[in-house]
Amino acid sequence: MRSHKHIAIAGAGLVGSLLAIYLAKRGYRVSVFERRTDMRKVTADRGRSINLALSNRGLRALEEVGLADEIRRVAIPMHGRTMHSVSGNLSFQPYGKQGQFINSISRSNLNVVLMNKAESLGVQFYFEKRVASVDFEKTALHFQSPDDTPMMFDAIIGADGGFSAVRGAMQVTDRFNYSQHYIEHGYKELTIPPAEDGFQLEKNSLHIWPRESYMLIALPNIDGSFTCTLFFPFEGKLSFDTLRTPDEVRSFFQQQFPDACQLMPTLVDDFCNNPTASLVTVKCFPWVKNKILLMGDAAHAIVPFFGQGMNAGFEDCRVLNHLLDKNADQLENTFAAFQTERKQHTDAIAQLALDNFIEMRDLVGDEKFLLRKKIEAKLHELYPEKWIPLYSMVTFYEDTGYADALSTGQRQKQIMDEVMQTPDIKTNWPSLDFEKIVSKL
Amino acid sequence: MRSHKHIAIAGAGLVGSLLAIYLAKRGYRVSVFERRTDMRKVTADRGRSINLALSNRGLRALEEVGLADEIRRVAIPMHGRTMHSVSGNLSFQPYGKQGQFINSISRSNLNVVLMNKAESLGVQFYFEKRVASVDFEKTALHFQSPDDTPMMFDAIIGADGGFSAVRGAMQVTDRFNYSQHYIEHGYKELTIPPAEDGFQLEKNSLHIWPRESYMLIALPNIDGSFTCTLFFPFEGKLSFDTLRTPDEVRSFFQQQFPDACQLMPTLVDDFCNNPTASLVTVKCFPWVKNKILLMGDAAHAIVPFFGQGMNAGFEDCRVLNHLLDKNADQLENTFAAFQTERKQHTDAIAQLALDNFIEMRDLVGDEKFLLRKKIEAKLHELYPEKWIPLYSMVTFYEDTGYADALSTGQRQKQIMDEVMQTPDIKTNWPSLDFEKIVSKL
Numbered sequence: 001m002r003s004h005k006h007i008a009i010a011g012a013g014l015v016g017s018l019l020a021i022y023l024a025k026r027g028y029r030v031s032v033f034e035r036r037t038d039m040r041k042v043t044a045d046r047g048r049s050i051n052l053a054l055s056n057r058g059l060r061a062l063e064e065v066g067l068a069d070e071i072r073r074v075a076i077p078m079h080g081r082t083m084h085s086v087s088g089n090l091s092f093q094p095y096g097k098q099g100q101f102i103n104s105i106s107r108s109n110l111n112v113v114l115m116n117k118a119e120s121l122g123v124q125f126y127f128e129k130r131v132a133s134v135d136f137e138k139t140a141l142h143f144q145s146p147d148d149t150p151m152m153f154d155a156i157i158g159a160d161g162g163f164s165a166v167r168g169a170m171q172v173t174d175r176f177n178y179s180q181h182y183i184e185h186g187y188k189e190l191t192i193p194p195a196e197d198g199f200q201l202e203k204n205s206l207h208i209w210p211r212e213s214y215m216l217i218a219l220p221n222i223d224g225s226f227t228c229t230l231f232f233p234f235e236g237k238l239s240f241d242t243l244r245t246p247d248e249v250r251s252f253f254q255q256q257f258p259d260a261c262q263l264m265p266t267l268v269d270d271f272c273n274n275p276t277a278s279l280v281t282v283k284c285f286p287w288v289k290n291k292i293l294l295m296g297d298a299a300h301a302i303v304p305f306f307g308q309g310m311n312a313g314f315e316d317c318r319v320l321n322h323l324l325d326k327n328a329d330q331l332e333n334t335f336a337a338f339q340t341e342r343k344q345h346t347d348a349i350a351q352l353a354l355d356n357f358i359e360m361r362d363l364v365g366d367e368k369f370l371l372r373k374k375i376e377a378k379l380h381e382l383y384p385e386k387w388i389p390l391y392s393m394v395t396f397y398e399d400t401g402y403a404d405a406l407s408t409g410q411r412q413k414q415i416m417d418e419v420m421q422t423p424d425i426k427t428n429w430p431s432l433d434f435e436k437i438v439s440k441l
Numbered sequence: 442m443r444s445h446k447h448i449a450i451a452g453a454g455l456v457g458s459l460l461a462i463y464l465a466k467r468g469y470r471v472s473v474f475e476r477r478t479d480m481r482k483v484t485a486d487r488g489r490s491i492n493l494a495l496s497n498r499g500l501r502a503l504e505e506v507g508l509a510d511e512i513r514r515v516a517i518p519m520h521g522r523t524m525h526s527v528s529g530n531l532s533f534q535p536y537g538k539q540g541q542f543i544n545s546i547s548r549s550n551l552n553v554v555l556m557n558k559a560e561s562l563g564v565q566f567y568f569e570k571r572v573a574s575v576d577f578e579k580t581a582l583h584f585q586s587p588d589d590t591p592m593m594f595d596a597i598i599g600a601d602g603g604f605s606a607v608r609g610a611m612q613v614t615d616r617f618n619y620s621q622h623y624i625e626h627g628y629k630e631l632t633i634p635p636a637e638d639g640f641q642l643e644k645n646s647l648h649i650w651p652r653e654s655y656m657l658i659a660l661p662n663i664d665g666s667f668t669c670t671l672f673f674p675f676e677g678k679l680s681f682d683t684l685r686t687p688d689e690v691r692s693f694f695q696q697q698f699p700d701a702c703q704l705m706p707t708l709v710d711d712f713c714n715n716p717t718a719s720l721v722t723v724k725c726f727p728w729v730k731n732k733i734l735l736m737g738d739a740a741h742a743i744v745p746f747f748g749q750g751m752n753a754g755f756e757d758c759r760v761l762n763h764l765l766d767k768n769a770d771q772l773e774n775t776f777a778a779f780q781t782e783r784k785q786h787t788d789a790i791a792q793l794a795l796d797n798f799i800e801m802r803d804l805v806g807d808e809k810f811l812l813r814k815k816i817e818a819k820l821h822e823l824y825p826e827k828w829i830p831l832y833s834m835v836t837f838y839e840d841t842g843y844a845d846a847l848s849t850g851q852r853q854k855q856i857m858d859e860v861m862q863t864p865d866i867k868t869n870w871p872s873l874d875f876e877k878i879v880s881k882l
Contacts, residue, residue: 175719180617
């Protein structure tokens with residue numbers, strides 16, 4: 001036991017729970033405060049839990065705490081994107097090389113594994129405890145309940161998500177830079193139920209119905225169902241605002257997503273009753289005030305289009321753990337080093353996630369774009385160490401920081417913009433001077 | 442009386458009070474809620490009130506409500522900048538043409554005039570009433586006091602400043618874009634007292650001690666004193682962080698601002714006891730939710746370096762009044778039109794204000810920059826309708842929107858960057874082909 005310090009974590013979500021494990025393993029006394037009820041005690045909601053894409057960065061962090069194998073057993077590998085055209089044609093684009101894939105995982109399953117593990121290490125969870133305010137001088141939390149006395153700690157970590165109460169308290173202190181920016185699209189979750197004998201779509205794919213200004217996607221669940229998400233504008237001619245009646249919904253889906261539509265018996269019901277949720281990017285700085293630190297979505301909420309929100313949060317935990325090693329568990333130095341090291345990377349993934357929405361909803365349906373991807377895959381095959389496509393750097397190369405992936409990706413884009421100007425590139429691309437292309441990097 | 446609608450204004454500052462006048466004149470019932478005490482009942486603080494630069498946009502709004510002449514009588518015209526070098530050399534740069542000037546005005550004097558006028562028109566002011574929350578469905582305000590019952594209105598306008606409570610309530614509603622960004626400099630107010638026979642520095646100037654990475658400025662007050670403001674980094678080698686002891690302060694001022702220093706008998710006292718304040722830019726959108734609207738700093742707080750914060754807020758009032766005319770006092774249409782029309786301009790002045798800090802603290806001490814200004818003044822003299830320098834557009838041309846000033850200014854900058862490349866420009870500039878330069882615009 002290196003330390004008897006007591007650390008409070010606000011938020012028992014994915015990042016808060018994994019962080020609790022890391023800290024408990026280091027010998028800290030850890031208390032986690034969660035405003036919701038204990039999800040392990042709530043009746044499961046008929047297998048329609050939201051799923052997430054777990055990739056290398058997240059897995060690496062899970063590996064470090066010895067949970068990767070357990071999680072892999074309940075994950076579904078997705079080896080690439082299956083694009084669905086309006087006429088029902090399918091095309092497949094692998095995410096990386098043979099053996100590289102991302103994993104569809106149930107958020108609640110993963111969260112429960114993490115909480116159970118944390119508890120087994122002595123972490124104390126407090127549910128239905130909503131942070132009301134933070135005392136930055138006394139390193140204390142006040143809770144929303146008249147009879148609650150404030151609790152003091154050696155440090156507090158706000159891992160309480162995109163609408164963090166700890167960050168809210170920080171926001172009204174002086175010189176706290178902050179932004180929240182919503183995109184013009186919202187999303188709605190829909191369902192493709194399992195067939196009697198398994199999955200109704202190819203199981204090991206992330207399915208996309210790209211329609212330029214909007215898209216439908218589907219990720220597999222272990223019960224054989226798919227959770228579909230429609231990303232769609234809030235306002236405008238074709239939007240959540242204008243698509244209101246059951247008839248309008250049905251006819252829109254029949255026109256735009258005919259193959260998906262026929263697999264969705266509860267479409268109209270789901271559409272009319274499920275909430276329409278918004279998508280926000282949150283940036284702030286500093287992440288540290290005195291002995292209080294923000295992590296995960298509380299520090300850097302991003303849009304979901306690169307499948308990196310959770311992965312970035314898990315990487316936060318791994319980086320913090322590494323910096324605790326490096327700083328001999330001196331918390332204030334560690335927190336300072338953490339924000340300095342990490343901010344550039346989370347800013348980068350915020351940008352990459354916004355950019356990838358355009359790629360997913362529009363470009364993946366574009367022939368020229370697919371050719372570009374094919375050429376990049378060839379470059380990667382020929383020069384596996386030198387030319388790594390952006391998607392791969394972000395998803396499969398966890399030793400490459402997001403900021404480095406972003407800047408290399410920008411250089412690659414410039415080079416590929418030029419390459420794509422080659423006359424008759426569509427037919428001539430196999431005879432490109434690949435070595436010369438790579439040498440421009 | 443066109444209307445018996447009841448409008449609540451949060452904030453009895455400059456914008457809230459002027460807005461109350463505008464609305465009362467239109468026949469609205471107006472209630473203003475201010476969290477501070479009534480400044481008219483507090484003992485005046487020895488003439489050291491903060492002063493502001495009132496220019497054409499603000500004056501135009503005051504004119505429309507019949508207050509411009511009264512305000513002009515207590516304003517001190519400032520015809521240009523007087524730059525003070527370290528060695529005490531003075532140089533003067535006029536703000537515009539003969540007869541164009543900005544006005545140093547006491548914030549509290551101006552505020553009192555506005556409140557008195559509003560009250561004379563039947564506006565009801567409530568002091569020490571702090572907005573605790575806003576009910577966006579019922580258009581109601583809740584106040585911070587256990588026995589206060591909420592009050593309902595036909596509309597609520599948040600004119601409650603850079604740390605607006607109304608905006609705070611809006612910020613936690615869905616899809617509200619928001620950013621607050623602090624610059625790395627803070628400021629501290631200091632004083633040059635009056636001489637027995639008047640002003641110790643040239644009265645009709647804004648004084649600047651530009652020192653590249655920081656600056657001191659001074660604006661005249663009607664009692665003969667000057668309010669000085671040091672804009673200085675919070676952190677770093679030379680910063681508020683490192684300048685702490687009386688000796689350090691005195692020796693820094695003696696080295697950097699010797700001529701000002703000898704006029705400041707209370708320098709060390711002021712420096713050590715006055716607060717160090719921060720400087721923030723706030724942007725948000727939408728400004729409207731249901732029947733609740735944000736205006737002034739609550740919607741768009743900016744840094745003070747273009748002297749436009751108050752002027753932009755007063756212009757808000759004038760634009761809103763104009764749109765009420767245009768929309769026959771239909772409030773929801775007016776509010777929607779207001780944010781659509783106004784956002785581009787307040788974004789532009791936010792940018793211009795940040796840019797002008799660099800000009801004031803650094804460039805005004807630069808010979809090449811002063812030559813550039815001289816050439817632009819010549820262009821303006823020769824083609825008074827075609828080439829209007831950026832500072833003039835913003836300050837003296839109230840019919841030009843801030844966004845238009847910004848974009849024209851950017852074109853002018855490109856043209857002038859080229860002009861300044863002319864060989865021997867320092868001596869040859871009078872023989873430039875001015876007509877050709879103007880034609881590039």
